[in-house]
Amino acid sequence: MRARPLTARGAACLLLGVVLCAAANILAARALLYVGVLLIVLPLIALLAVRAPRRRGDVWRQISTDLLAVGETSRVTVRFELYAPGIPRGRWSDTLPEAVRGDATGEYPGESRLLHYDLEGVRRGTATLGPLLLRTVDPFGLAQRVQAFGQTRMITVVPQVVALAPLPTRLGAAGGAAQTRSTRVGQGADNLIPRAYLSGDSRRRIHWRATAHRGSLMVRQEEEEASPDAVVVLDRAASRWQSAGGAVDPAFEAAVSLCASAALRFAQDGYSVDIFDSAGSLLGALRGHEDDRDGLLVALATVTPRGDSRDLRTIVGGTPPGPLVVVTGAIDPDAAARLSTAGASAPMLIAAGARADALAVAADRGWNVAALPPAADPADVWEAALPQAKAAHD
Incomplete structure (x- = not known):
C-alpha cells in the first residue's frame, strides 16, 4: 500500500503557502510572505517528524x-x-x-x-x-x-460442509465397514493370504504390506466377498463448467461443497471412502482418521475445472463399490447415456446445470438423479437424489 507523504490537509497547507508567497511578491505585502513561509515550513517539519524515526x-x-x-x-x-x-x-x-x-x-x-x-x-x-x-x-x-x-x-x-441425510439402512449390506462380510471368520485382514494383482482389480484392494514383501502388486483376498467402500467422484472436466477468465463459477463451488459433504457423510456412517476426480486422480481417502478429513478439505480447496472425463468403470476398478456418488456439471443426453453405474449398489448422479432430458436418460440407466442449482440447499438436493426418495416418487 503506497500512501502520499502529505495528507489532504498538509497538501492544502503547502499549496496555500506557495500562493501566499506569490501574492506577497506581487502585492509587496511582507505579512503575507511571513504567513506563506510558515504554511510551507509546517508540512515539511511535520513530514520530517513522522518519517525520521526508525521503527x-x-x-x-x-x-x-x-x-x-x-x-x-x-x-x-x-x-x-x-x-x-x-x-x-x-x-x-x-x-x-x-x-x-x-x-x-x-x-x-x-x-x-x-x-x-x-x-x-x-x-x-x-x-x-x-x-x-x-x-x-x-x-x-x-x-x-x-x-x-x-x-x-x-x-x-x-469448501463449506453441510449436514446430509444418511443413506437408507437397507443399502448397508452393499457397503460400509460395519457390514463387511468375510468367509474367513476370526482372521484379521493382515493375516489373510493375499493374491497377485489381476487386471481390473480395484486400486483400493492393494495389500501394501504384502506388496512390499513380495516385490509385486498383491491384493486383499477378503474383499472378494463384499466391498466396504463408497466412492465419490467430482467431475471437474472443463467442458462441464463455466470458468472463463478465472471467474468463480457458483455451480462448481456448489458441486465441490456437495462432494465434500457426501464424502464426510459416508465416513460418518462407517464407510471407507475414496474421492476421485473425473480423470481418475485420487483427491482423498477417508479411513476414520481426523487427518483424512483435513487432507480431503485441503485438496478440495484448490481444485478447478480442467481436463476431460474418463469412463467411471476405469476409475472404480473391477470391484463395484457400495454407494457411488458422481457430482457433475452441465451434461447433455449423449454424455448421460455414456455414464455407467459401474455396478454400484446405490449410484447417485447430482448435476449442476444439466438439462432435464439428460437427467431422464441417466435415470433410465439406473442412476438416482437430482439437479443442483447454485442457490439450492445442498441438503435438499442430496435428499432428492437418495434412492429412497426415488422409490417414494415412483
Missing part, C-alpha cells in the same frame, strides 16, 4: 481454526511488538486477501499489544494474510507514514 516491529498471528471454511467465521489474534522512539499514534490494518473478509483495522496503540479481528471465508483457495500496516500522522494531521511490519501468513479456505 521496526514483529508480528505473530494466531487463528482460532486451522482451516477456515466458506461461510465460517474465525477469530484472529495478532501480537504486534513495535520498537520505536516514543509511541506513535495512528491506525493499524491487516492486509486481507479476496478469499476472506473482515474488519481488520483499529486504533493504535490500544489497551494491549494484542489486536483482534474476525475473518469470514468467502472463497475457496489458499491466500496470505498480511503484512500488518501501521498508518501514523503528526499531531496537526499534515503528514502521514504507512509502514508494513511482519511476515505474511498462509491461510486455507476450504
